[in-house]
Amino acid sequence: MLEKLFQLHAHNTTVRTEILAGVTTFLTMAYILFVNPSILGETGMDKGAIFVATCLAAAFGSAVMGLIANYPIALAPGMGLNAFFTYTVVMGMGHTWQVALGAVFLSACLFFLLSIFKIREWIINSIPLELRSAIAAGIGLFLALIALQNAGVVVDHPATLVGMGDLSQPSAVLAILGFFLIVGLVALNVTGAVLIGILVITVASIFLGISEFGGVVSLPPSLAPTFLQLDIAGALDIGLISVIFAFLFVDLFDNSGTLIAVAKKAGLMRKDGYMPKMGRALIADSTAAMAGSLLGTSTTTSYIESAAGVSAGGRTGLTACVVAVLFLLALFFAPLAGSVPAFATAPALLFVAVLMASGLAEIDWSDITTAAPVLLTALAMPLTASIATGIAFGFITWVAAKLLSGRWRELNAMLVILAVFCVIKLALF
Numbered sequence: 001m002l003e004k005l006f007q008l009h010a011h012n013t014t015v016r017t018e019i020l021a022g023v024t025t026f027l028t029m030a031y032i033l034f035v036n037p038s039i040l041g042e043t044g045m046d047k048g049a050i051f052v053a054t055c056l057a058a059a060f061g062s063a064v065m066g067l068i069a070n071y072p073i074a075l076a077p078g079m080g081l082n083a084f085f086t087y088t089v090v091m092g093m094g095h096t097w098q099v100a101l102g103a104v105f106l107s108a109c110l111f112f113l114l115s116i117f118k119i120r121e122w123i124i125n126s127i128p129l130e131l132r133s134a135i136a137a138g139i140g141l142f143l144a145l146i147a148l149q150n151a152g153v154v155v156d157h158p159a160t161l162v163g164m165g166d167l168s169q170p171s172a173v174l175a176i177l178g179f180f181l182i183v184g185l186v187a188l189n190v191t192g193a194v195l196i197g198i199l200v201i202t203v204a205s206i207f208l209g210i211s212e213f214g215g216v217v218s219l220p221p222s223l224a225p226t227f228l229q230l231d232i233a234g235a236l237d238i239g240l241i242s243v244i245f246a247f248l249f250v251d252l253f254d255n256s257g258t259l260i261a262v263a264k265k266a267g268l269m270r271k272d273g274y275m276p277k278m279g280r281a282l283i284a285d286s287t288a289a290m291a292g293s294l295l296g297t298s299t300t301t302s303y304i305e306s307a308a309g310v311s312a313g314g315r316t317g318l319t320a321c322v323v324a325v326l327f328l329l330a331l332f333f334a335p336l337a338g339s340v341p342a343f344a345t346a347p348a349l350l351f352v353a354v355l356m357a358s359g360l361a362e363i364d365w366s367d368i369t370t371a372a373p374v375l376l377t378a379l380a381m382p383l384t385a386s387i388a389t390g391i392a393f394g395f396i397t398w399v400a401a402k403l404l405s406g407r408w409r410e411l412n413a414m415l416v417i418l419a420v421f422c423v424i425k426l427a428l429f
Contacts, residue, residue: 006070006316013315018072021314022322025074027192028305029323031348032058032076033330034198034340039082039146040298043090043097048221048334053295055331056223061288061300063324066317069280072309073262074323075288078301079352080139081250083146084387085298089243092385095234100243101226101293102235107247108289108299114252115282123252126414131394132253133359134374138381138390139250140356145382147349150342151175170210171343174201178347186351191308194348201344211344215335226296242425246388251299255285258302262310304355369405373397392422 002008002015036054041047054077061075089100114123148154152172157163165172178201185193205211235244259281285302292300309319360378365371377394381387399419402410 002318005067006318008316008318011315013313015318017313018316018318019322021072021309021312021319022074022326024191024312025072025303025306025309025314025319026323026326027195028308029074029076029303030192030326030330031194031198031345032079033333034337035079035345035348036077036082036297037337038150038340038342038345039086040097043086043100045097045296046221046225047338049223049225049227049296051334051337052220052223052331053226053292053297055220055327056295057288057292057297057300059324059327060291061284062320062327064287065281065284065302066320066324068284068317069277070317071259071263071277071281072314072316072319073259073281073302073306074309074320075285075300075302076327077292077297078251078254078299078303079349080143080254080356080387081247081299081301082297083139083143084246084250087142087146088386088388093239093243095240096231098229098231099234099237099240100298101230101296102232103240103244104247104299105230105232105290105293106235107244107251108286108293110244110248111251111289112283112286115279115286118279123414126412127249127253128370128398128415130363130370130374131377131398133362134377134394135250135253135387135391137357137360137374138378138394139387140353141378141382142353142385142387142390143349143356144353147175147346147353150349151346152343170205170208171341174204174210175343175346177201178344179350182347182351194351197347197351198340198344201347202340205341205344206339211339211341214339217332218335220331221334223295228294229296230293242388242392242422246391247299249391250387251285251289251301255282255302258304258306262302262304262306267315369398369401369407372401389426392426395419395422396426 008014033051033054037047037050040050058076065071065073065075085100089095089103090097145154152165152169153167153175154162155165178197181200182193182197185196206213259278288300363370363374373394376397377390380393381390395415395418399411399415402408
């Protein structure tokens with residue numbers, strides 16, 4: 001049955017190898033089980049329900065990817081998108097988390113339609129690679145600021161907006177040590193380095209009496225507080241258009257980049273760059289995002305950590321299905337997730353920020369018409385606490401810089417339309 005479903009022989013792999021790859025991928029991305037409830041919980045959502053929604057959304061998305069596209073790519077609620085959901089849409093703009101879930105659902109529906117009608121390629125090809133790198137880096141810097149704030153390393157200051165916190169506090173010390181630990185483990189190629197870092201700091205925190213131990217295993221909490229609680233009608237408000245498109249664009253770029261990177265590493269991409277079953281993979285991703293919003297979590301997307309499973313030999317959808325099963329088993333570890341303090345997940349956020357900001361190394365900083373929009377995009381996200389605003393600044397500055405420097409031929413219709421839309425959005429909403 002497994003041979004028929006996943007064509008193991010044709011991909012030169014075995015059941016044992018695929019299971020090992022699935023376990024490896026799960027260990028590298030399991031930190032989301034602790035980080036997602038910590039971030040989304042700040043909106044007032046029930047953390048137990050978020051934990052269950054995270055497990056189910058990851059399990060559903062990974063299984064759909066494995067069964068429909070037969071790719072060794074796992075899915076879960078995306079980092080950055082969950083921060084945008086909490087700190088921009090809910091806490092910044094003042095919308096309820098139900099409305100934010102509605103915006104996630106609508107963006108996933110648009111993503112699904114773009115995948116069905118194959119418009120995705122046109123949109124992605126219309127956005128310069130440098131701007132896509134800037135968006136990823138900006139999200140990384142946004143996560144870094146949140147991480148440092150959760151750790152107590154950065155605090156608000158009436159004169160300078162931000163300042164350094166009290167580094168003698170146990171939470172700040174443990175968070176800093178946790179980050180050092182993760183970096184060291186990753187440098188040594190230790191599988192599950194981020195997860196190990198979170199758990200070590202959590203255990204240390206409990207041992208020192210800083211946080212309480214809630215247990216390890218129990219029956220899953222109720223999903224009822226978040227299940228089908230999305231407010232789609234509220235998300236149709238005209239002021240939320242930019243939010244919906246921000247969810248869409250970030251998911252579109254992040255997902256496409258992840259699919260291409262992992263498929264290339266797994267040898268699933270042809271020499272001419274064509275990726276078989278790309279359409280199926282995108283449909284799986286958008287379907288998972290819709291399901292996630294119904295369950296009660298932010299946008300579900302493909303995880304670059306899937307590359308760890310590919311390195312362990314994963315080549316088919318069986319790897320993703322193994323990840324799905326492991327996320328279902330994780331449902332019984334809700335007490336452990338509830339025992340993890342915010343400062344223990346801060347090192348994980350900061351490390352993810354490092355990975356996301358790495359794309360800035362590929363920017364041609366000698367070209368001012370590229371450097372200016374890229375830097376403004378990346379800085380605007382953490383400084384305005386809004387991914388949508390950063391994207392808007394990026395599109396507007398890119399078009400303005402190219403026009404005023406006489407390089408209008410480097411623009412395309414899609415970029416100009418987006419820039420005009422962003423100007424209207426910033427001016428009126």
